[in-house]
Amino acid sequence: MANIIEDIPMSNGLTSVFLEVLILSGSMLARTMEEKRLIVWLAERDQSRVGLGTVGFDLCDMPWNSETFEEDKAFLLQAVSRAKERLGWKQLGYSPNEAILFPCLDRFAERISRMDAAEIRLEIVREWLTEADAFDPVLCGFPTCPEHHTLLTIFGCYICNNEGGRGI
Numbered sequence: 001m002a003n004i005i006e007d008i009p010m011s012n013g014l015t016s017v018f019l020e021v022l023i024l025s026g027s028m029l030a031r032t033m034e035e036k037r038l039i040v041w042l043a044e045r046d047q048s049r050v051g052l053g054t055v056g057f058d059l060c061d062m063p064w065n066s067e068t069f070e071e072d073k074a075f076l077l078q079a080v081s082r083a084k085e086r087l088g089w090k091q092l093g094y095s096p097n098e099a100i101l102f103p104c105l106d107r108f109a110e111r112i113s114r115m116d117a118a119e120i121r122l123e124i125v126r127e128w129l130t131e132a133d134a135f136d137p138v139l140c141g142f143p144t145c146p147e148h149h150t151l152l153t154i155f156g157c158y159i160c161n162n163e164g165g166r167g168i
């Protein structure tokens with residue numbers, strides 16, 4: 001089984017590593033509500049909670065805000081770039097296989113660069129927030145994991161949840 005993220009096929013293990021490094025760097029870099037929402041949304045693609053091979057997505061599925069799109073796009077590109085500088089990797093209990101991971105991050109960055117505001121579907125963020133319950137971290141001030149300093153989701157901390165299940 002595998003996941004396809006923006007046309008990039010990844011094994012289940014690679015998917016977890018790919019998301020972990022983005023969640024680590026993105027959580028450290030996110031300042032605005034829109035930036036934090038993007039990282040929490042990524043962290044909700046947690047195969048340990050929603051099932052292996054079920055978390056593929058396209059960039060246009062993410063909760064973009066058309067008013068801050070250019071800034072948010074720059075933020076996500078920075079999160080990818082800093083992930084390649086291993087930002088936050090000391091929180092991982094293992095060393096990701098960079099030869100496999102980095103080409104995927106490069107391709108993802110290329111897709112982000114090419115994304116146009118016309119691809120944003122405004123109903124996505126609205127529906128996502130409507131479905132969130134009152135205790136969802138996206139509605140409760142974006143708490144972080146005391147151990148990993150990563151943004152939490154309804155499933156808890158992505159890094160805590162995936163400890164012990166390394167694929168690459």
Ligand SMILES: [Zn+2]
Pocket residue numbers: 145146147148149150157158159160161
């Ligand atoms: Zn944690």
